[in-house]
Structures are given as C-alpha cells and as structure tokens.
Amino acid sequence: MNNQAVSGLNHALELSNSNNLLLIFLENPLVGVLLARRREIIYVNKKIVEMFGYDAPEEMLGNTTRILYRSEKDFIEIGKSIYSSLNKGEEARLEVLVKRKDGSEFWCLLSGKSANPDEADNADSVWIFQDIDKMKRQKEILESNIYRAILDNSLVGIVLLQKRHIISANKKMAELFGYDAPEEMLGNTTRILYCSEADFEEVGRIVYSDLAKGKESKLELIGKRKNGSEFWCLLTGKSVNPDEAGGADSVWIYQDITKEKEVDMMKTDFISTVSHELRTPLTSILGFANIISKKFKDVIYPLLVLEDKKTKKTADQIESNLDIIISEGQRLTSLINDVLDIAKMEAGKIEWKDERFTARYVVEHAVSATSSIFSEKGLGIITDIEDDLPEIFADKDRFIQVVINLLSNAVKFTDKGDITIRAKSSGDFVLISVSDNGMGISKENLTKIFEKFKQVGDTLTDKPKGTGLGLPICKQIVEHYGGKIWAESKEGEGSTFYFTAPRYAEKVGAAHIKDFITQLKNSAPPVLNYGSVSKNILIVDDDESIRRLLKQELEYAGYIAEEAPERLEALNKIKRKKYDLIILDVMMPGLSGFDVAKVLKTSPDTMDIPIIILSAAEDKQAGFKIGVERHLVKGVEYP
Amino acid sequence: MPKVLIADDEPHIRLLMEQTLEDLEDEGLEILLAENGAEALDSIKENIPDIVFLDVMMPKMNGFEVCSEVKNNLKIPNVYIILLTAKGQEIDKLKGMESGADMYMTKPFNPDDIVKKVREIL
Known part of the structure; x- marks a missing residue:
C-alpha cells in the first residue's frame, strides 16, 4: 500500500458502512492496532493514540516507531529481535516497556506479523498493542509481597x-x-x-x-x-x-545453635557423670573383693584345720564365692564400658586417635589378648595374612577391639576345631575376616546380630554371656572409617565375619616442601639482621622421612630446626626451650596435632608461639577455631 | 623414707588404696591421706611425697587443678602424679596432659597394677 492508499483507507473506512465490522474492530477500545512500513507508522487506531497520549493519529503518522520506545538502544535491540521473527514469516510476541508522548513509560504486550512475507520487500507489518501495565505492576507487587512475607517470617x-x-x-x-x-x-x-x-x-x-x-x-x-x-x-x-x-x-x-550446643554439652556431661557414678562403687566392690580373696588365700586358708570336712567345704566355698564376685564385677565393668562406648559413639563423642599400623599388628595383638579363651576351650587359631599388605590409617586400639570381639564370638559359638583369621588387600581397603566351624547363624539373624542387645539364642534356655553390644560397637567403629562389616554363615557349619579397614594414603612430596620453605622465608626470615640469632623451629611429625626432609631444608635456609616424632616429646621439648615457630603434623599417633595445638594455645607460656599445621586433609576450620596461625594443606594449598 | 599421698573424696576408695599398698607399708612406705583438693595440695607442699594418687573429681579443688598447681605453678620437682578417674572421656586425658600429670588411670583398676607401678617408680 502506498501513502495515498493508506489515507484513502482511513477515509474510506470512516465513510463506508459495508465495512462496519472492520471499522468496529479497528476502532475498538481494547487493543491498539498499528501498521508499519519499514518501521514507519502508516496507520494507528484510536486506541493507540489514546494509549500513547497523543491528540490525534496525524501526530504519530510519518514517524518511525522510535517514538514509541524509551531509547535508541531499545529501538535497535528490540527491533532486531522482532524483525528476525518477522523475516522468517513468524509472529513476533513480546512484552515491551514503551514510552508515551509525555515521556511516561508503561508495559505493553506486542504481537505483530509481516503483512506481506512473500514479497521481496517484506516491508509492511501489522501490530496489536495491549496495555498490560497494571497487570504487570500488580504481579510485581504480588511477587515482591510473597518474597517479603517469606523473608519476614x-x-x-x-x-x-x-x-x-x-x-x-x-x-x-x-x-x-x-x-x-x-x-x-x-x-x-x-x-x-x-x-x-x-x-x-x-x-x-x-x-x-x-x-x-x-x-x-x-x-x-x-x-x-x-x-x-x-x-x-x-x-x-x-x-x-x-x-x-x-x-x-x-x-x-x-x-x-546455642540450644544445640547446650544439648551437646549435656550429652557429654551425662555420659561422663554416668560413667563416674557407676564406676566408683564398682571400684570398691572389685577392689575389696580382690583384697579379701588374696588375704584369704594367703593368710587364712593356710591356718585352717582342713581335715575337718565341714571347715574345708566352707573354706572352698568362700574362695569360689569370692571368685564369682570378682568375675561378675569384671563382667559389670565390661558392660559399663560397652554401654558407655556405644553411647559415646552414637553421640559422636568418641575421640579417634588415628595412626598408621599394619593388619599384622592388629591381628597379633588381638590373638594374644584372646589366647586364654582359646586355650580354655581347646580351640586352635590359624592366621593367614597376605604379604605386602598396605598399612591401615585409623584408631589402632579400636580396630584391635573389633578383632578381639570377632574372635571372642567365634570362640563362644564354636566347640571344636580351629578358628581362622585372614587379612588381604581389597581395593582401597584391607579386608579382614574371622572364620569358624561353629553353630552358624540363621539367615534372619545375619543382620539382626549387629543390632544393640540382640543376641543369638533362646533367652530362656541359652543365657547369653556378654552384653549384646559387641557387634554394634564393631559396626560403629568400622563404619566411622567408611568401611563395611558383615557376616556369611551356614547353620550347623560355621560362620565368617568380614570387615574392611581404610588404607593409609601418601601425604606429601618433596617439591611441596621446597615451596613451603620459600613461602616461610618470605613471611618470617630466619635471621632478622646480621649477627642476630637464627630462628628456632620445632618440627613435630611422626613420619621420619618428612621430618628429616623438613629439617634439612629449614637448616639449609638458615633456620635452626629440631625434631620431635610425637606429641609428648614435643611438649616436653617445648617446656624446656622457647621456639620461634612450631610446625605440627595433624595426623600423628596418639593425640592429633590439633589437640597439641590446643594445649599450647591455652597455656600462657606457649600461647604466643606461632604454629603452622601440616595436613593432607582439609581441617582448616578446626585449626582456625583453636587459633592456629596458618594452616597448610600438605601438598595442596598454601596460606 | 618414701611417701605416697592418696587423695580421694570417697572414703572407701581411700581405704581400698591403703589396703592395696599394705605390703609396701610393711616394707617402709609412708601412706598419707587427703579428703579433698585443698588438703591434697597442702599435704604435697608440706610432705613432698614421691608419688601422689589424685582423684580428678574432688571438692574444693579438683585433681587437674591440684596437679597443675604443683607441676606448672609451684614446679615442685620429683613428685610423680597419677590422676585417677572414673570418667570415660578421652578429652580428660588431654586435660591431664595439660595439667602436667605423669600418668592417667581409669577406675576400676587392678590392685596388682597399682602395686607394680609404685614399686616401679620408687
């Protein structure tokens, strides 16, 4: 259509009756209709004029649609996205913030299409404008109110x-x-x-x-x-x-989390109070029973006239009664220990003392600790430990506890033959198993036995010995290190209990130590000025090769370096000499480096000594809480 | 003459320890007793015992405090301090270490162990 034709159209529409429907549509009060040719406004209906605050269509005609946009930027950017649709013959539909004659802005929903997509020119497009300003602003307010309500409440x-x-x-x-x-x-x-x-x-x-x-x-x-x-x-x-x-x-x-911390403290206090209250009278009972038993055997018994049958009978009875009191007292002690152990484990209150050790070490110690129960029942023990097993890194005593438990159970439920304990490598873990040819465990009980206080056996006829907590405690220990514990068994034939223990992973390389020393020299040079005494550094690490390496490098850099292989020696050294810096390994036997750091930081004599912690793990927060100066992650990051 | 101080607020425990060390008493060991932390500290200051058995939970001053006072503040030499506890917390071993204790034992203990340890130290 050319310009003349357009104005002719307007004119014609106004006059024609037969085009009433079209007229009604175009002049409706609901939507604005706009025709554009190459972005020039060639027709606008009354609604557009009203929406955009103009006085008459003529004001708008001849201008580009630029007058409808807030800025040149919008005109260009929005234009680009509109016309890319139009050129494909598609409808363009979008919400746009547009501008009135007086400069005020409002939201509009635009839909438009090319009027003649087939023509090479493709110049004409027809547009429907809908004022959605109120709706949009209401939506914004509603959303904002919702967010506000969520945040406020x-x-x-x-x-x-x-x-x-x-x-x-x-x-x-x-x-x-x-x-x-x-x-x-x-x-x-x-x-x-x-x-x-x-x-x-x-x-x-x-x-x-x-x-x-x-x-x-x-x-x-x-x-x-x-x-x-x-x-x-x-x-x-x-x-x-x-x-x-x-x-x-x-x-x-x-x-x-003040409440949670309080509850935590209450748990700790409760456990330690119960422990104290139960153990104190037990100490008296066991202690005095032991003394009486000893005195009776050593002093009284020899003085008795044993020829008299009644006397002998009474004396023997007294002796065996005392033995019963003592063994029951010991049993009660075990029970208290077990109950407290499991309570502590469940409350997350156990302090684990992680260190490197071999499966052989654990097996040998457990076997020797249980040798008496084996010989009592006349059972044999066979050990089968694979060569070149990787070391384990965990709480050594706890793992010995696990093996002792499994061995005791095996003995308990076996009447003759041998019990075999095996250790082999299995991926990232060391797999240890204890096998027996005892009475076995039924299928239903295979998982039940790891539950607290559940023991195999009829409670009326087979009075269970022990606490029923041994296996649950083993489970807690093994699972704490990410391992698994399970049993396989055939009733009447025997059972095998398996568990996995975590392998020790290498921590640090020499290259990282060199970097560390360079960093150290930059922040704390060995000698302040010429002639003054070199700085004293104490290296605390159980790994001899790391200690030696650090010492060498530090001395080469001009520091005086001393070593301590474990915490007690370190603390003793620190008591006797004033060091300028302490380098502490977190993964050490006995108390961890953090505990040593805590001791040093809370004691007035040592709290000023700067500490650098070496670890392969990301325990930065723990270190920070105690007040450690810098935390180095071995071989990974530096402060 | 070697001296041993037994400090515990429970009379039964004091008696038990005394009886346990009876044989050593016959051999010339002097046994001293204290009922609470303050008494224990006074006794240590006055008598300078060779070995002290300190219960950690005592009125007036607890075992850790007495030990710390003796080892860290007063720095009395040649007093071997053994902390006795019925508490099952490892964190107390740390506290024990901080206070300067030489050894840490949990109750109930085996009387034979006590005798053995005393003989060892003296």
Missing part, C-alpha cells in the same frame, strides 16, 4: 552479600544479631557480625574459595551481636554468581 536469618557488604537482610537476621531493624545492618561489611578482625579474615579465606567453585559453604562459629554479646551460629552460604568475580555475590543463612 523466616525462622532463619537471611543475608545477601556483595563483596562481603550486607546489601539485604531479613527481620530474623536483625533479631538474631540484636539490631532494631535490618536497615541498620545494610551497607556494613559482615565484619560487624564477627568477634574479631582475625575471625573475619580467616573465615573469609576458608569460605570464599569454596564459593568461587560454586560449592556450598557451611560452618559453625561464634557471632557477635550489636551489644557485643556472643553466641554460636551455624552459617550456610552459596554464591549467586560463581562464574563472575569469584563468587563475590552470595546469599547466607544464619541460625542460632
């Missing part, structure tokens, strides 16, 4: 951070930290939530490396309120844009 504190600045906080957050309103917190960095600058920095270091990787970060720490009071909180956070700027924008959830 949340039972946890929620904050949105940008480069550690609080840009949004909900009511609960203000409540948790003792502020009158969230607005008070805005604009500050999260420093206001921490007890110290050191805390603020350490946590930042720990947390932002996880966030940048898109990982969720979770930690417990002591937070500080507006009034300075402190409380335990649990933080969970995630970056909203990990790909940009290293996770600088993040959202965090804060929870007050």
